[in-house]
Amino acid sequence: MDWEKNVRRTEPYVAGEQPGQGGVVKLNTNECPYPPSPKVGEVLKGLDFEGLRLYPDMDAKELVNTLADYYHVKPGQIFVGVGSDDVLAMSFLTFFNGGKPILFPDITYSFYDVWAEVFRIPYRTCPLDGDFRIQKEDYQKPNGGIVIPNPNAPTGVMEDVGVLEEIVAANPGSVVVIDEAYVDFGGESMLPLIGRYPNLMVVQTFSKSRAMAGMRIGFAIANEKLIGYLKDVKFSFNSYTMGLPAILAGKAALLDQAYFKETVGKIIDTREWAKEQLKGLGFTLTDSKSNFVFASHRSIPAREIFQALKENNIYVRYWDKPRINNHLRITIGTREQMETLVAFLENYIKER
Numbered sequence: 310m311d312w313e314k315n316v317r318r319t320e321p322y323v324a325g326e327q328p329g330q331g332g333v334v335k336l337n338t339n340e341c342p343y344p345p346s347p348k349v350g351e352v353l354k355g356l357d358f359e360g361l362r363l364y365p366d367m368d369a370k371e372l373v374n375t376l377a378d379y380y381h382v383k384p385g386q387i388f389v390g391v392g393s394d395d396v397l398a399m400s401f402l403t404f405f406n407g408g409k410p411i412l413f414p415d416i417t418y419s420f421y422d423v424w425a426e427v428f429r430i431p432y433r434t435c436p437l438d439g440d441f442r443i444q445k446e447d448y449q450k451p452n453g454g455i456v457i458p459n460p461n462a463p464t465g466v467m468e469d470v471g472v473l474e475e476i477v478a479a480n481p482g483s484v485v486v487i488d489e490a491y492v493d494f495g496g497e498s499m500l501p502l503i504g505r506y507p508n509l510m511v512v513q514t515f516s517k518s519r520a521m522a523g524m525r526i527g528f529a530i531a532n533e534k535l536i537g538y539l540k541d542v543k544f545s546f547n548s549y550t551m552g553l554p555a556i557l558a559g560k561a562a563l564l565d566q567a568y569f570k571e572t573v574g575k576i577i578d579t580r581e582w583a584k585e586q587l588k589g590l591g592f593t594l595t596d597s598k599s600n601f602v603f604a605s606h607r608s609i610p611a612r613e614i615f616q617a618l619k620e621n622n623i624y625v626r627y628w629d630k631p632r633i634n635n636h637l638r639i640t641i642g643t644r645e646q647m648e649t650l651v652a653f654l655e656n657y658i659k660e661r
């Protein structure tokens with residue numbers, strides 16, 4: 310067709326499967342196995358539905374101000390979006406226009422190269438070492454921007470904040486985005502360094518530790534100037550990204566600190582338990598500081614285990630990609646779900 314020559318063609322990101330049927334032990338998309346805070350439920354039940362006829366506050370002030378109090382920063386230092394995917398995509402569009410390649414690890418969140426492609430941003434991937442660690446020298450070369458998740462996905466590996474700080478300090482001419490989607494599960498945040506580095510931006514999400522993947526809330530924190538540029542682009546794109554329910558539900562979730570701590574604590578305990586169990590079954594694991602583990606079996610190929618699990622309604626994530634095609638990424642579910650997984654694997658390995 311003639312018009313097709315004018316199409317912006319791109320290969321979309323492939324998200325983990327969302328099975329339609331129930332009865333699945335769903336450990337494939339790093340969701341939280343527990344519900345959001347009951348306060349979120351109360352807010353949504355009490356929502357003034359007639360208020361939905363109005364456009365929401367385009368600055369999402371109630372949410373932004375609550376985040377500002379929570380993280381001890383100014384409201385002008387916060388940008389909110391429809392999940393951190395939205396925040397990250399806007400950041401790529403806003404900050405990565407230098408013409409030089411942007412840098413990110415070769416094994417990482419598989420949305421980064423998709424955004425780079427769709428926005429026509431040149432990029433180069435920097436190989437992690439054999440332990441899936443960053444080699445900081447890779448990021449001390451000319452570049453048009455840097456994005457690093459910490460803890461990394463899908464490895465779960467937490468990079469030393471000192472190493473990341475060196476990267477930020479070495480790149481005053483580039484914006485460095487640290488994607489902290491999983492930081493609440495035992496990682497160390499770079500937020501305390503925001504004041505020191507005008508080129509540092511930290512991105513977090515309500516999708517994992519606050520159990521609200523379905524509500525779509527993400528945010529970035531940086532200095533006001535940087536956030537101002539991000540807002541300019543966002544308001545040139547779509548002013549009303551955050552709906553009223555998301556603004557109110559996000560605020561309620563943040564205010565329920567006790568519930569957040571309890572939920573995260575349970576997931577960390579279950580993760581450490583699952584690590585030990587899986588090691589006992591012959592798996593090698595990274596020291597994940599996230600809500601998933603990254604595991605490779607000493608004798609059984611990951612693809613085979615993935616298939617066997619799936620046939621038995623246990624969903625985990627597998628990528629047929631170089632360097633990680635013998636690993637499984639397993640989201641931490643409830644203790645019961647993890648017991649089901651371990652019992653299945655124990656039996657499978659024995660009977661094989």
Ligand code: PMP
Pocket residue numbers: 391392393394395418458461462488490513514515516522526527
């Ligand atoms: N960053 C990383 C590293 C992730 O794994 C995810 C989850 N897919 C996201 C960002 C985006 O999460 P959300 O858009 O739900 O905030």
